Amino acid sequence: MSEEGLKELRNKLDSIDNELLKLLNERMELVHQVGVLKAQSGGAIYRPDREKAIIDRLDSLNKGKLNRKAIEALFLEIFAVSRTFELPENVAYLGPEGSFTHQAAETRFGAMSSYISIGSIKGVFREVSTKKARFGVIPIENSSNGIVSDTISCLSNYNLKIIAEVILDIHHTLATTCDKVSDIKRIYSKDIAFDQCHNFLENFGLDEVEHIPVESTTKAAKFALNEPNSAAICSHVGAKMYNLPILFENIEDKDNNKTRFFIISDFENASSGNDKTSILAKLPNTPGALVDFLTSFNKAGINLTKIKSHIVEGISIFFIDFDGHKDDENVKKIFEKHKNSIKFLGSYVKEIDDI
Ligand SMILES: C=C(O[C@@H]1C=C(C(=O)O)C=C[C@H]1O)C(=O)O
Numbered sequence: 381m382s383e384e385g386l387k388e389l390r391n392k393l394d395s396i397d398n399e400l401l402k403l404l405n406e407r408m409e410l411v412h413q414v415g416v417l418k419a420q421s422g423g424a425i426y427r428p429d430r431e432k433a434i435i436d437r438l439d440s441l442n443k444g445k446l447n448r449k450a451i452e453a454l455f456l457e458i459f460a461v462s463r464t465f466e467l468p469e470n471v472a473y474l475g476p477e478g479s480f481t482h483q484a485a486e487t488r489f490g491a492m493s494s495y496i497s498i499g500s501i502k503g504v505f506r507e508v509s510t511k512k513a514r515f516g517v518i519p520i521e522n523s524s525n526g527i528v529s530d531t532i533s534c535l536s537n538y539n540l541k542i543i544a545e546v547i548l549d550i551h552h553t554l555a556t557t558c559d560k561v562s563d564i565k566r567i568y569s570k571d572i573a574f575d576q577c578h579n580f581l582e583n584f585g586l587d588e589v590e591h592i593p594v595e596s597t598t599k600a601a602k603f604a605l606n607e608p609n610s611a612a613i614c615s616h617v618g619a620k621m622y623n624l625p626i627l628f629e630n631i632e633d634k635d636n637n638k639t640r641f642f643i644i645s646d647f648e649n650a651s652s653g654n655d656k657t658s659i660l661a662k663l664p665n666t667p668g669a670l671v672d673f674l675t676s677f678n679k680a681g682i683n684l685t686k687i688k689s690h691i692v693e694g695i696s697i698f699f700i701d702f703d704g705h706k707d708d709e710n711v712k713k714i715f716e717k718h719k720n721s722i723k724f725l726g727s728y729v730k731e732i733d734d735i
Contacts, residue, residue, distance in 0.1 A: 415466025460490025542726030556611035568600035569613035
């Protein structure tokens with residue numbers, strides 16, 4: 381391509397960017413006004429249902445090169461920045477900076493929100509309950525390791541609502557300052573990350589070296605950086621944070637290793653037309669109680685997508701997900717019929733991905 385041709389195209393791009401900047405600033409002005417109205421009425425800033433409606437509309441109008449994924453990526457970032465102009469809201473998440481939960485939070489709250497790192501799931505619930513943070517982000521389940529008990533217990537004990545789910549592909553790296561695998565004498569990581577990389581460790585003889593479980597994979601990267609002959613199983617982001625060289629990428633056993641996270645807050649979403657609802661069911665310890673309960677869903681034509689039993693403080697409860705919104709007529713009837721058994725946890729936009 382000629383220098384002239386390149387210059388001309390770049391000039392055109394510059395004027396489009398100028399236009400985009402002007403429009404984005406106009407958008408931020410309007411968003412700020414929405415923020416003022418919400419502040420008067422106490423309304424929540426983050427409305428995943430409204431954001432989904434905007435993306436659906438843009439996707440159906442779209443005639444250009446961008447596909448839905450690209451529209452989503454661009455606009456979710458615009459929404460995240462917009463929200464900080466309405467009113468900066470704190471987001472509490474589990475783990476140190478760079479944790480997978482932090483990464484999940486950033487997919488919804490973008491780079492400009494103010495984040496609070498919290499060391500425990502209970503701590504995240506407490507932070508949101510006491511209104512130090514408007515949102516909390518915690519893991520609920522992983523495709524290899526199953527449900528996160530602490531999250532279920534907290535959903536049972538606190539009166540907060542699930543307002544969104546985020547599903548993230550989980551990839552691990554082996555990061556180390558060692559040049560050769562044979563120099564590695566100990567590996568730091570989170571217990572569940574060791575489990576998820578079992579085959580890799582065995583194949584490289586790294587099941588024989590010392591495995592040291594630590595609180596988070598980010599901490600593992602920090603330890604591995606400061607100690608000779610050590611390595612960390614951590615995320616790409618974790619390794620980059622500490623400038624720890626990555627020796628192997630994607631070392632997880634399953635190539636579809638996913639974690640599902642919940643965003644919790646103190647409000648309930650309106651229906652978006654494509655929702656999922658989560659509940660806890662405490663059923664009487666009598667024969668047929670579970671069958672009777674589940675039959676109601678079947679009769680109402682409600683699609684159950686998940687059911688997990690769990691013990692909280694000695695009592696058996698069921699964590700259940702189904703398609704639909706709390707305000708749907710058939711869901712309302714079930715909630716009425718089983719009101720003594722059900723704790724409503726939230727209705728939220730259903731992600732396309734599932735685990
Ligand atoms: C502006 C609003 O607040 C937030 C920001 C949105 C946006 O940038 O368009 C959409 C929904 C909310 O998460 C709104 O509720 O309309």
